[in-house]
Amino acid sequence: MRETAAERWSRRIVLTLLAGFVLVPLYVMVSSALKPLQDVQAAFTWWPRRPTVQAFVDMWSTVPLGRYLLNSLLVASVAALFSVTVAVFAAYAVSRYRFRGRQIFSVTVLSTQMFPGILFLLPLFLIYVNLGNATGIALYATRTGLIITYLTFSLPFSIWMLVGYFDSIPRGLDEAAQVDGAGPLRTLFQVVLPAAVPGVVAVTVYAFMTAWGEVLFASVLTNESSRTLAVGLQGYSTQFNVYWNQVMAASLVVSVPVVAGFLALQRYFVAGLTAGAVK
Amino acid sequence: MAVTTSPPVGTPTETGPPARRRSRRPRRSLLPYLLLAPAIVLELAIHVVPMLVGTWMSLLELTQFHIRDWSGAPFVGLDNYRVVLDVDSAAGAELLRSFRVTVVYTVLSVGLSWVLGTTAAVLLQRPFRGRAVLRALFLTPYALPVYTAVITWTFLFQRDTGLVNHVLVDQLGLVDEPPFWLIGDNSFVALLIVSIWRTWPFAFLCIMAGLQNIPDELYEAAAMDGAGFWRRLRSVTLPMLRPVNLVLLLVLFLWTFNDFNTPYVLFGGSAPAEADLISLHIYRSSFQTWDFGTGSAMSVVLLLFLLLVTAGYLLLTNRRRNDA
Numbered sequence: 091m092r093e094t095a096a097e098r099w100s101r102r103i104v105l106t107l108l109a110g111f112v113l114v115p116l117y118v119m120v121s122s123a124l125k126p127l128q129d130v131q132a133a134f135t136w137w138p139r140r141p142t143v144q145a146f147v148d149m150w151s152t153v154p155l156g157r158y159l160l161n162s163l164l165v166a167s168v169a170a171l172f173s174v175t176v177a178v179f180a181a182y183a184v185s186r187y188r189f190r191g192r193q194i195f196s197v198t199v200l201s202t203q204m205f206p207g208i209l210f211l212l213p214l215f216l217i218y219v220n221l222g223n224a225t226g227i228a229l230y231a232t233r234t235g236l237i238i239t240y241l242t243f244s245l246p247f248s249i250w251m252l253v254g255y256f257d258s259i260p261r262g263l264d265e266a267a268q269v270d271g272a273g274p275l276r277t278l279f280q281v282v283l284p285a286a287v288p289g290v291v292a293v294t295v296y297a298f299m300t301a302w303g304e305v306l307f308a309s310v311l312t313n314e315s316s317r318t319l320a321v322g323l324q325g326y327s328t329q330f331n332v333y334w335n336q337v338m339a340a341s342l343v344v345s346v347p348v349v350a351g352f353l354a355l356q357r358y359f360v361a362g363l364t365a366g367a368v369k
Numbered sequence: 370m371a372v373t374t375s376p377p378v379g380t381p382t383e384t385g386p387p388a389r390r391r392s393r394r395p396r397r398s399l400l401p402y403l404l405l406a407p408a409i410v411l412e413l414a415i416h417v418v419p420m421l422v423g424t425w426m427s428l429l430e431l432t433q434f435h436i437r438d439w440s441g442a443p444f445v446g447l448d449n450y451r452v453v454l455d456v457d458s459a460a461g462a463e464l465l466r467s468f469r470v471t472v473v474y475t476v477l478s479v480g481l482s483w484v485l486g487t488t489a490a491v492l493l494q495r496p497f498r499g500r501a502v503l504r505a506l507f508l509t510p511y512a513l514p515v516y517t518a519v520i521t522w523t524f525l526f527q528r529d530t531g532l533v534n535h536v537l538v539d540q541l542g543l544v545d546e547p548p549f550w551l552i553g554d555n556s557f558v559a560l561l562i563v564s565i566w567r568t569w570p571f572a573f574l575c576i577m578a579g580l581q582n583i584p585d586e587l588y589e590a591a592a593m594d595g596a597g598f599w600r601r602l603r604s605v606t607l608p609m610l611r612p613v614n615l616v617l618l619l620v621l622f623l624w625t626f627n628d629f630n631t632p633y634v635l636f637g638g639s640a641p642a643e644a645d646l647i648s649l650h651i652y653r654s655s656f657q658t659w660d661f662g663t664g665s666a667m668s669v670v671l672l673l674f675l676l677l678v679t680a681g682y683l684l685l686t687n688r689r690r691n692d693a
Binding site: 093 | 411418506
């Protein structure tokens with residue numbers, strides 16, 4: 091199947107336009123982070139005329155970026171690890187066993203995807219606040235509360251993707267292990283899980299990204315000490331000034347690790363999607 | 370599937386019904402539930418219970434006077450719903466307006482994202498130099514945390530210091546007076562562009578995954594029959610992508626319809642009326658006036674609408690699948 095010249099050229103043109111669309115904001119993020127404050131507050135220029143890394147220094151003191159970073163890191167990784175652990179067991183049950191309520195469980199879990207976040211936000215806010223007042227269990231404005239919340243956000247999609255992944259692992263492997271006398275849990279840990287490593291990795295990345303980027307609940311369920319990056323970055327806009335160069339510098343710093351991690355693992359992510367979503 | 374016919378635990382496949390009955394029956398029936406228990410407890414705690422509480426809240430007069438001790442809030446039945454659904458009242462009219470904005474926003478954003486995602490995935494199907502780089506580049510907006518992406522766009526859309534007006538006014542000379550992008554009519558366009566920028570990479574990712582499942586032989590056979598690019602796209606690629614697209618479009622629809630982050634970060638919480646998406650609208654009307662009762666009523670109405678649309682979509686696509 092040979093490609094015609096017309097096909098080749100239209101492909102090049104379309105892909106160039108798409109690449110431009112994606113690249114321009116990314117370029118502006120980098121170039122503006124390298125400008126002094128005066129220059130980002132003046133008319134836009136494509137090229138930083140007086141490049142400086144001052145914004146990368148100042149950004150730590152304009153807002154407590156270090157604390158936000160730590161909060162986000164803690165909340166997102168704990169939520170992701172827990173979420174994946176819970177999802178692994180649930181997905182194993184759904185994939186390997188036929189039991190009463192299996193359909194109902196799958197449908198219920200998936201349908202939580204469609205619920206507007208705002209629907210949970212108002213009740214959760216009230217529940218957390220009232221629980222704190224009544225029993226002293228501090229969930230409102232704490233990292234624990236946020237972790238519990240995020241834990242369940244990625245759970246439905248994680249279970250869904252993992253079920254697809256586990257389904258694609260031949261059952262012959264399980265049966266062989268069982269003949270050797272392995273119980274269900276040993277089968278899970280020694281046979282199914284190792285074969286599903288790429289899928290588990292993809293799901294972990296997904297869960298981490300979900301928590302790392304969440305804005306709505308972070309803006310209501312946190313205070314100054316538990317604030318995450320999602321809300322904290324707004325601190326660079328004051329009533330009088332927006333420190334655009336520092337905003338961009340901080341955005342870069344919090345984005346680069348996530349983007350790098352995702353791109354490094356994207357192959358597994360695609361494979362996970364193929365197995366889970368594309369059935 | 371295989372498991373329904375063979376005993377899942379411990380027994381060799383050859384054992385007949387009597388042996389199966391003997392073999393650790395209680396454990397076998399309990400185990401899946403034990404495995405599911407953590408997931409069920411968490412889902413109950415964060416999704417099911419709040420939903421029930423939210424529905425209950427929508428029946429209360431839960432204004433600022435009762436929010437501290439909400440068990441004392443007076444029960445008002447369906448009054449909140451009456452306020453919210455009465456299009457002649459101010460609250461009802463605003464909700465209807467924001468609902469319309471959200472519908473148009475969702476249709477345009479999902480539609481265009483799907484077109485861009487499909488285009489990119491199809492064009493990247495064939496190996497060529499630089500393909501891996503482009504693929505990584507196209508996925509970057511999806512990997513970027515939403516707030517950093519949207520903040521950057523906020524900067525691009527600044528009237529006096531942003532790139533968009535610099536290009537439009539200074540470089541291309543298309544307009545004389547730099548327009549405002551984050552207030553007024555243009556704010557909807559700005560919101561849409563940002564949303565598409567963030568959404569299409571996910572469509573690209575899913576469709577790329579789906580394309581990997583199409584065997585090369587189908588294309589070779591089509592080419593043998595003399596099918597050109599468009600013919601192959603219409604007769605091989607799109608039909609084979611149908612299962613992916615069914616799921617993808619539904620997920621994109623739900624995510625975009627419930628989108629809160631994009632307008633919240635882009636406009637700093639108070640979106641102009643032209644771009645006031647429904648999630649943001651409910652958020653603002655709840656937390657600005659501390660009227661959680663009507664806020665919850667709006668959320669429940671929104672949920673019912675989404676349930677209806679989803680059920681309709683699933684019924685429709687399932688029927689067609691069964692016909693095929």
